[in-house]
Amino acid sequence: MDTMRDRFAPVVSRLLDEDPRVAVVLAEIGLADFAEARRRHPDRVINVGIREQLLVGAGAGLALTGLRPVVHTFASFLVERPFEQIKLDLGHQDVGAVLVSAAASFDWPAGGYTHMSPGDVALLDTLDGWTVHVPGHPDEAETLLRHAVAADDDKVYVRLSTQSNDRALPVDGTRFHTVREGRAGVVVAVGPLLDPVLDATEGLDVTVLYAATVRPFDAVTLRHATEAASPDVVLVEPYLAGTSVSTVNDALVDLPHRVLGLGVGRRELRRYGLVEEHVAAHGLDARSLRERIDGFLGVRVRA
Amino acid sequence: MTTTTAEHRQEYGHGDRYDRYEALTGLMELMSGDEKHGPAATSTLDALWVLYDRVLRVGPDRADDPGRDRFLLSKGHGPMAYYAVLAAKGFVPVDRLPGFGSYDSPLGHHPDRVLVPGAEIGSGSLGHGLPIAVGTALGLRAQGLHDPHVWVLVGDAELDEGSNHEAIAYAGPAGLDRLHTLVIDNSSASWARPGGIAARFEAAGWSAATVDGRDHEALYAAFTASHPGRPRVVVAQVEPKDG
Numbered sequence: 260m261d262t263m264r265d266r267f268a269p270v271v272s273r274l275l276d277e278d279p280r281v282a283v284v285l286a287e288i289g290l291a292d293f294a295e296a297r298r299r300h301p302d303r304v305i306n307v308g309i310r311e312q313l314l315v316g317a318g319a320g321l322a323l324t325g326l327r328p329v330v331h332t333f334a335s336f337l338v339e340r341p342f343e344q345i346k347l348d349l350g351h352q353d354v355g356a357v358l359v360s361a362a363a364s365f366d367w368p369a370g371g372y373t374h375m376s377p378g379d380v381a382l383l384d385t386l387d388g389w390t391v392h393v394p395g396h397p398d399e400a401e402t403l404l405r406h407a408v409a410a411d412d413d414k415v416y417v418r419l420s421t422q423s424n425d426r427a428l429p430v431d432g433t434r435f436h437t438v439r440e441g442r443a444g445v446v447v448a449v450g451p452l453l454d455p456v457l458d459a460t461e462g463l464d465v466t467v468l469y470a471a472t473v474r475p476f477d478a479v480t481l482r483h484a485t486e487a488a489s490p491d492v493v494l495v496e497p498y499l500a501g502t503s504v505s506t507v508n509d510a511l512v513d514l515p516h517r518v519l520g521l522g523v524g525r526r527e528l529r530r531y532g533l534v535e536e537h538v539a540a541h542g543l544d545a546r547s548l549r550e551r552i553d554g555f556l557g558v559r560v561r562a
Numbered sequence: 563m564t565t566t567t568a569e570h571r572q573e574y575g576h577g578d579r580y581d582r583y584e585a586l587t588g589l590m591e592l593m594s595g596d597e598k599h600g601p602a603a604t605s606t607l608d609a610l611w612v613l614y615d616r617v618l619r620v621g622p623d624r625a626d627d628p629g630r631d632r633f634l635l636s637k638g639h640g641p642m643a644y645y646a647v648l649a650a651k652g653f654v655p656v657d658r659l660p661g662f663g664s665y666d667s668p669l670g671h672h673p674d675r676v677l678v679p680g681a682e683i684g685s686g687s688l689g690h691g692l693p694i695a696v697g698t699a700l701g702l703r704a705q706g707l708h709d710p711h712v713w714v715l716v717g718d719a720e721l722d723e724g725s726n727h728e729a730i731a732y733a734g735p736a737g738l739d740r741l742h743t744l745v746i747d748n749s750s751a752s753w754a755r756p757g758g759i760a761a762r763f764e765a766a767g768w769s770a771a772t773v774d775g776r777d778h779e780a781l782y783a784a785f786t787a788s789h790p791g792r793p794r795v796v797v798a799q800v801e802p803k804d805g
Contacts, residue, residue, distance in 0.1 A: 282704060302704035310728035313693045320697020326704060348694055351684050353676050
């Protein structure tokens with residue numbers, strides 16, 4: 260199967276053809292995939308070199324002239340390194356952009372910690388007005404990329420990963436999808452962690468919600484789920500553990516409830532190796548998830 | 563936009579009364595409440611005046627005109643001279659100047675583009691304007707708007723910030739000839755070599771001139787010199803901040 264990132268350049272190249280407002284800004288990474296689009300649109304496919312502060316600042320300048328910039332590099336160099344540019348050049352200037360990241364939390368484990376960005380979504384949570392898409396399948400990535408570019412002048416982050424579910428679900432860029440219904444609790448699976456969550460909850464009497472868009476957080480669907488099931492919520496997120504715990508608390512503020520936030524651990528592993536090894540090390544494989552969900556929800560969870 | 567600049571000033575009730583260099587000191591006094599301004603507060607004043615009075619094709623009547631020139635104040639610290647010029651040119655009502663820095667004022671100690679009429683960017687954190695100006699020049703070019711010029715004002719110490727060097731090193735080889743950087747050099751950088759500012763821009767392929775930042779004719783000549791195929795930097799030297 261192809262990856263989400265394999266879809267990125269073809270989709271955005273078509274958008275460049277269709278919409279004269281769209282411009283792509285790159286910092287070397289991903290440039291080869293835009294070679295053809297750059298020949299057709301030399302002024303709207305821009306490579307600034309290995310300069311990530313300029314990457315975001317120039318994107319903001321494009322937006323100030325009325326264009327819709329799509330800004331891309333690895334998550335660590337897109338969100339963490341130029342974070343003040345995201346805060347000021349986009350947020351404070353009151354202009355929008357579509358930030359599209361690759362490499363996610365540990366898509367390239369052999370590359371080590373410098374190329375890992377488990378904190379990207381948590382960092383964006385310190386800012387106002389960001390939409391955050393975390394697709395779980397290349398087809399979903401394609402839909403959400405189109406959704407992001409079409410979202411007027413909104414600030415939108417699209418987090419692409421090599422991790423993926425086997426099948427795509429219909430995504431609309433806003434609502435969670437109810438995959439299973441049960442009574443003993445609600446498990447919210449984000450993006451590519453849906454498959455391991457479905458394996459982990461096989462035979463359990465729980466509701467499973469699928470989230471490919473986490474900001475804004477679909478509090479309505481979560482509340483609805485907790486009305487039928489017990490208000491015990493497990494979040495399973497492919498980035499920093501607990502990132503959305505406070506969001507769940509806000510959604511259920513007037514209800515006695517419990518929340519368990521699972522995700523990528525804060526501790527630096529200092530390990531290379533394979534994605535599966537990092538998934539297991541962070542307890543995000545189906546077996547570890549099953550143990551932790553069982554432990555949190557207790558014996559009543561068994562159907 | 564249907565009103566002219568002159569009509570716009572009439573709305574504020576001051577006509578062209580303040581639209582002259584000699585009025586700027588009085589306008590700054592409305593903000594500071596004192597009659598003396600050290601060189602630091604006025605380091606940008608002459609260059610700003612020459613730009614707004616004779617070079618920039620901007621005005622309150624064309625704030626949304628895609629074809630207007632763009633002036634980005636990157637050195638947002640010490641903006642009184644900027645606000646004074648914007649008031650003189652009819653962007654900012656003169657009666658808003660006395661509230662400078664207060665809770666209800668649009669005029670903060672660092673400008674906010676959302677609040678200040680005529681301000682193309684908000685600034686305060688150093689090193690953001692030049693990269694945004696690069697993107698502005700790219701965005702205008704991509705839309706076939708080859709006429710507007712993009713200007714960004716930075717301070718000499720602001721150039722310590724590495725983000726500027728990302729922009730300088732890119733803009734020269736990229737041939738962004740609509741991009742202009744005005745460096746106000748009041749020798750405030752702790753670590754600098756004589757001539758170092760222009761040399762760094764020139765090494766990246768920019769057209770460069772260094773002039774007396776109080777000499778209006780020299781500023782005007784440097785601002786309007788032709789520089790085909792290359793971005794332009796004008797280093798305006800003024801009295802040392804601590805001199």
